[in-house]
């Protein structure tokens with residue numbers, strides 16, 4: 001299939017409203033969207049990404065009407081979190097309505113809801129005739145796409161359209177909070193930090209890692225993620241290693257001597273914005289080992305540590 005590249009939200013929405021698969025920019029990462037009313041397009045998302053079918057998709061909305069189409073119940077805490085953080089880099093897990101097919105939620109009775117703040121995303125989603133199911137626009141297991149070029153690299157010829165925008169401002173996926181239990185639980189760290197959530201909903205806690213034999217509360221978190229082909233090694237700040245072979249470094253501090261490619265980031269926000277793009281660049285250049293400095297666990301540092309740890313697996 002020929003992938004159409006456009007800068008027009010109208011054209012992209014037209015393709016979506018005919019049952020097409022459209023990648024679009026958001027402030028976190030690029031999404032790969034299908035209208036939830038198009039079961040074949042929803043199936044197409046899993047095919048295009050090579051995504052396991054038991055991993056649910058986040059549903060994106062632009063307004064209250066689309067929100068009410070997708071959910072059946074909004075708890076008090078959820079309402080307060082929405083008032084404070086929508087639109088933005090936050091996904092809330094809520095009870096789904098009958099309009100959201102089980103193919104979107106992988107059989108769950110809950111649905112992840114996100115309302116992006118990105119103006120192009122907002123325009124595109126407003127023009128959709130239904131809420132839009134969208135995972136990150138990368139091949140399954142690869143780092144999320146934070147630019148339209150990264151979407152091309154993974155999905156050219158496999159999807160109908162790429163709505164071209166600038167590189168994602170945040171660069172890491174949204175914070176996910178489950179609001180279906182007694183108290184909100186943060187399932188995935190992101191740009192909205194735990195402390196900020198707690199200012200609005202004080203009972204919010206962070207989910208611990210799933211124990212052996214237990215199903216994780218966020219099904220996607222059991223799969224390897226965000227991983228370049230190179231081996232990722234997590235370094236505590238100041239930790240010294242002797243790089244071997246073609247190696248690279250990304251972090252705030254000094255790169256180890258002898259790395260072939262080094263990216264020093266001015267602050268944590270820059271680090272978050274650049275991490276996934278850097279992983280992809282390393283792969284294109286045939287780098288074998290990427291050293292990533294682990295930042296402090298505050299603000300977006302928590303999300304960065306999480307992604308680096310996952311990419312590193314046991315290293």
Ligand code: TXA
Pocket residue numbers: 026028029030031032055056057058091093105108110111112114134135136137172173174175176187217218219220221
């Ligand atoms: O920033 C983001 O969240 C991006 C943009 C495109 O919105 N999307 C994104 O989607 O990162 P994805 O599919 O790559 O990651 C979604 C995560 C998965 O780990 C999935 O298991 C989890 O959200 N998830 C989705 N629906 C869920 C639900 N009902 N309950 C628990 N976890 C859910």
Ligand code: MG
Pocket residue numbers: 135136144
């Ligand atoms: Mg993803």
